[in-house]
Amino acid sequence: MxxxxxxxxxxxxxxxxxxxxxxxxxxxxxxxxxxxxxxxxxxxxxxxxxxxxxxxxxxxxxxxxxxxxxxxxxxxxxxxxxxxxxxxxxxxxxxxxxxxxxxxxxxxxxxxxxxxxxxxxxxxxVLGVTRVDATFDGAVTYHDSCSGLRELGVRSQPRKLLASVEGLTLVEMEESDVCCGFGGTFAVKYSEISGAIVEAKAKHVVAAGAPTLLAGDLGCLLNMAGKLSRDGEPVRVRHVAEILAGMTDDPPIGVAKEAQRTGKEAAR
Structure with missing residues (x-):
């Protein structure tokens, strides 16, 4: 240290x-x-x-x-x-x-x-942070990315910080610790296997019932967001840092800014 x-x-x-x-x-x-x-x-x-x-x-x-x-x-x-x-x-x-x-x-x-x-x-x-100054109105579910979980022991830390976000409810999905199928070059080399893995992951995400999916690795998030979008699922996908920092003005991953603006106007 x-x-x-x-x-x-x-x-x-x-x-x-x-x-x-x-x-x-x-x-x-x-x-x-x-x-x-x-x-x-x-x-x-x-x-x-x-x-x-x-x-x-x-x-x-x-x-x-x-x-x-x-x-x-x-x-x-x-x-x-x-x-x-x-x-x-x-x-x-x-x-x-x-x-x-x-x-x-x-x-x-x-x-x-x-x-x-x-x-x-x-x-x-390291810093002993237990709370963040952020708010988020709604439920989220969390995917534990493989490298962070298995090589670095990252599991409780994001959940501890999310628990301090005002208005946020964490809904655990089934098999949150199972791979999403991305694996960097794995998704390119073994696309059929990768596709089957992310299909199972997407089903667990949807079954959790939370409108927003979070994770700590952007590669995993891009992979899952792509599958959810292709399936027509309305789950919003974000990196956990954006929620913890209270920086959610940008549209979710895979959503164009114009689409976000149109959606807000339609909701008025």
Whole structure:
């Protein structure tokens, strides 16, 4: 554990993730708000991918190159925080494995791994946050993404924070801890299997009866939102950070801004 000088604010290097950067920047802004509200100073160093797609595809040479850049760019921060269990797990669990035979880079990989955390885990387990200043009118259900749950032990932390959101009710779905079928490149390599898995997941989401689905990994959310949309299900899909930060002005995942505006006008 990194020793923190309590007389100053923790300096955070935010690992935005490439999917958030390209597909849902609001998640990154929500993460910044949550961290700053918790008393941190947040910076976003130059970054690209964590290397997980190439790692899962067996391209260790490219992954090492990506990892070396990440390790270098995130030097000097007290902590590295990612609004993604899969990206945080890549850095925390797999960078040390990647450099296991390299005495030059292994100590650096271990050092970075020791101060890298998934967002809700960092807020709860490191900073001791128990409440957030947010409101949300309605019921939600929550999907536990595989990497965050199985590699980082992220399960109770998002639920603890959601319990403090005024007006929010959490309805647990059946098999919330079962894969959604995304798995990064798995969905591309094994599309039929992936499709069958997300079909089962979508049924559990709908059966829960909550109008909103939350999770902590954007890849999983995009996968589930796509399936629910194709099935004609009206479930709204959001990253948990957006709810915890009270930043829900942007439309749910997969909903165009024009469609959201039209829907609001029709409800008047």
């Amino acid at each position: 990194v020793k923190q000088d309590r007389a100053r604010k923790p300096r955070i290097g935010l690992f935005v993730t490439c999917v958030v950067d390209l597909m849902r920047p609001s998640v990154g802004f929500a993460a910044v708000k949550l961290l700053e509200n918790a008393g941190c100073t947040v910076e976003v160093p130059e970054q690209t991918c964590c290397g997980q797609p190439t790692y899962n595809s067996g391209d260790r040479a490219t992954t090492r190159s990506i990892a070396e850049r990440t390790i270098t760019e995130f030097r000097g921060y007290d902590y590295v925080v990612a609004p993604s269990g899969s990206c945080a797990a890549m850095i925390k669990a797999h960078y040390p494995e990647l450099f296991a035979d390299d005495p030059n880079w292994l100590p650096r990989a271990n050092e970075l791994a020791a101060r890298t955390f998934e967002l809700t885990s960092f807020l709860v387990d």
